[in-house]
Structures are given as C-alpha cells and as structure tokens.
Amino acid sequence: MNFSRSHTAAISVEGLTKRYGRTTVVDQLSFTVRSGAVTGFFGSNGAGKTTVLKAVAGLVRPTAGRVLIQGAPVVSDARVLGVHIEPCGAHPGRTARAHLRTLAVLAGLPGARVGEVLDLVGLDHAAEVRVGTFSLGMRQRLGLASALLGDPEILVLDEPVNGLDPQAIRWLRTLIRERAERGGTTLLSSHILSEAARTVDDIVIIDKGRLVRSDTVDELSQGGGSLEDVFHDLTGGRGA
Numbered sequence: 001m002n003f004s005r006s007h008t009a010a011i012s013v014e015g016l017t018k019r020y021g022r023t024t025v026v027d028q029l030s031f032t033v034r035s036g037a038v039t040g041f042f043g044s045n046g047a048g049k050t051t052v053l054k055a056v057a058g059l060v061r062p063t064a065g066r067v068l069i070q071g072a073p074v075v076s077d078a079r080v081l082g083v084h085i086e087p088c089g090a091h092p093g094r095t096a097r098a099h100l101r102t103l104a105v106l107a108g109l110p111g112a113r114v115g116e117v118l119d120l121v122g123l124d125h126a127a128e129v130r131v132g133t134f135s136l137g138m139r140q141r142l143g144l145a146s147a148l149l150g151d152p153e154i155l156v157l158d159e160p161v162n163g164l165d166p167q168a169i170r171w172l173r174t175l176i177r178e179r180a181e182r183g184g185t186t187l188l189s190s191h192i193l194s195e196a197a198r199t200v201d202d203i204v205i206i207d208k209g210r211l212v213r214s215d216t217v218d219e220l221s222q223g224g225g226s227l228e229d230v231f232h233d234l235t236g237g238r239g240a
C-alpha cells in the first residue's frame with residue numbers, strides 16, 4: 001500500500017533541549033524530516049542521537065522544545081510511527097512470535113501481521129525461539145519486525161545495521177528504499193557512514209547535542225566531499 005504524500009514535515013524537532021541533572025545532552029536542536037524521504041542522523045558517540053530519537057518516539061520528555069509528528073504532538077499509532085531503539089523490550093523468556101503478538105494486540109493490529117513481519121525480517125525459522133537466546137543480529141531483526149508491524153508511514157531506527165550480516169544490511173537498504181518509493185519516511189541513525197550514504201536522501205549531523213549540518217545528499221555531494229569527509233570536518237574527527 002502507498003503512503004499518503006503530505007507537504008507537512010513528517011517530523012519537526014523544534015528547539016529540543018534535554019538535560020540530565022546539570023548536563024545538557026541535547027541543546028536547542030531544530031531540524032525537520034521530509035515526508036517520503038530517508039534521513040540519516042549522525043553524530044559521534046554520546047552526541048545525543050538516541051536521546052533525540054527517544055524524544056521523537058515519545059520515550060523521553062524534553063526539558064524544553066518539542067517534537068511534532070506530521071504537525072501534531074507525539075503519536076502512539078503504530079500505523080503512523082514505528083520505532084526500533086535497542087533494547088527492544090522483549091522479555092528474554094518469550095518467543096519472538098509471542099512478543100510480536102502482544103505488540104499487535106496492544107496496537108490493535110491484525111494477528112496475521114505477526115507472521116508477515118517475521119517472514120519479512122527473516123525470523124520465520126526462529127519464531128518459536130526464546131528471545132533471550134537471540135544473537136545481536138536476530139535481536140535487531142526482531143526490533144525491526146516490531147517497528148514494521150503497523151506498516152508505519154514513519155519509521156525511526158536507531159543504528160539498525162548494528163550486528164546485521166551483509167545480506168541483512170542489503171535487505172534493509174532495499175526495504176527502506178522501497179518504502180520511500182511508496183512515500184514512506186525513515187529517520188535512521190548510523191555510525192556506518194559509507195553504508196548510510198547509499199541509503200539516505202537527507203542528512204542531519206549533530207555534535208554535543210547541537211545541530212552542525214542539515215542538508216540533502218545531493219547538495220552535500222555538489223560540495224565535492226563524501227559524507228565521511230563532511231562528518232569528520234564538522235565533528236573535529238572524533239569518529240562517528
């Protein structure tokens with residue numbers, strides 16, 4: 001099914017600030033994620049990416065500022081927003097199928113969707129296996145399955161290729177690009193800049209919780225630099 005193409009930004013982060021005690025981890029951050037585009041979200045370790053993605057998902061309450069999803073305050077409709085941020089929250093003693101079934105019931109989604117997403121992420125053979133025995137890559141696949149349950153218009157993924165084997169990385173890239181062809185929006189963080197550069201349309205780079213660059217990949221490449229070069233220039237070579 002195609003997603004409705006809206007002129008509104010899929011996600012607007014407006015003056016987002018998050019402090020833990022006296023430490024400011026996200027500092028007046030503003031950026032938008034275009035509807036129907038794939039946006040890569042980059043920053044060094046500890047730059048604040050996961051905190052921002054959690055705020056987008058409604059899992060972290062901003063100290064100041066706000067996040068809008070399709071122009072409205074944070075939503076919990078699995079058909080609009082699907083999120084995968086590790087840990088995926090599955091009880092180690094439950095099977096993958098039981099975990100997804102519970103999520104489907106809570107989200108009001110048809111039970112048949114569970115088998116579909118297990119197939120989609122290549123976990124059909126492990127559906128009855130307890131999650132506690134899963135490898136990192138299998139946990140990532142389960143997290144992706146959870147996020148994809150509602151075939152959401154907007155997908156938010158925190159380092160989704162972490163732990164995936166080369167076939168799975170290629171599969172995920174194809175899935176994200178096919179979603180974009182249907183008008184689906186994806187915001188993903190990654191440290192693997194060369195892989196991300198093959199997948200994304202737009203980039204957002206943060207450093208110490210602040211925006212340092214928001215651009216399209218086309219504009220970036222017109223400047224002559226690779227994503228990796230630009231990242232290292234803007235973050236002082238601290239590594240992705």
Ligand SMILES: Nc1ncnc2c1ncn2[C@@H]1O[C@H](COP(=O)(O)OP(=O)(O)OP(=O)(O)O)[C@@H](O)[C@H]1O
Binds near residue numbers: 050
């Ligand atoms: N619940 C919390 N309480 C206190 N500090 C926190 C909390 N969550 C995150 N932080 C701190 O906020 C900063 C940003 O963390 P965050 O996980 O958002 O960074 P990141 O860019 O995702 O890093 P990485 O690339 O290493 O995953 C870090 O210094 C982290 O220690």
